[in-house]
Amino acid sequence: MRVLVVMGSKSDSGIAEKVIAVLDEFGVDYDVEVASAHRNPEKVERLAKKDYDVFIAIAGLSAALPGAIASHTTKPVIGVPVSAKLGGLDALLSIAQMPPGVPVAAVGIDNGKNAALLAIEILALKNDALRKKLLKYRERMRA
Incomplete structure (x- = not known):
């Protein structure tokens, strides 16, 4: 189970830290990269x-x-989506309004924590130990 966290810019590192904290909490392996779709398309x-x-x-x-x-x-x-301009609404719409056949899941603006949790939910579909950790996490959140 591996997740790749990609930031479009180093300025997004604060959000990446939220993602990483959750992945670390669940023991999920990950890598982090910086790559711009416009400046580094080959790297992307x-x-x-x-x-x-x-x-x-x-x-x-x-x-x-x-x-x-x-x-x-x-x-x-x-x-x-990052709240860089227009409160992040421009980024949210760009992510949510993908053309048919190229789906992308979108979480809330600046919500790296939910992105990590969604990734964990996806991984937990085929990993019982991770699913159990997720269930315990949810129980703690309700308390």
């Missing part, structure tokens, strides 16, 4: 073709990164 393509189970793409402004990754893989891609 290479990363998307690597052997990860889930991709989390953190992007603001035009938020093309999640869609660029999704265009090169059939694995789940979770987009995290």
Whole structure:
């Protein structure tokens, strides 16, 4: 089980830290990269073709990164819109309004924690130990 966390810019590291904290809590292996869909398209393509189970793409402004990754893989891609401009609404709409055939899951603006939890839910479909950890986590959240 491996997750790739990709930031469109180093300025997104605060959100990436929220993702990483949750993945660490659940013991999920991950890598972190910085790659812009516009400045490093070849790197984005290479990363998307690597052997990860889930991709989390953190992007603001035009938020093309999640869609660029999704265009090169059939694995789940979770987009995290960043509140860089327009309160993040521009990024949210860019992620949520993908064309037919290239789906990207979108979480709330700046909500790296939910992106990590969604990735864990996906991984838990085939991992009982992780599913049990997720159930315990949910029980703690309700208390």
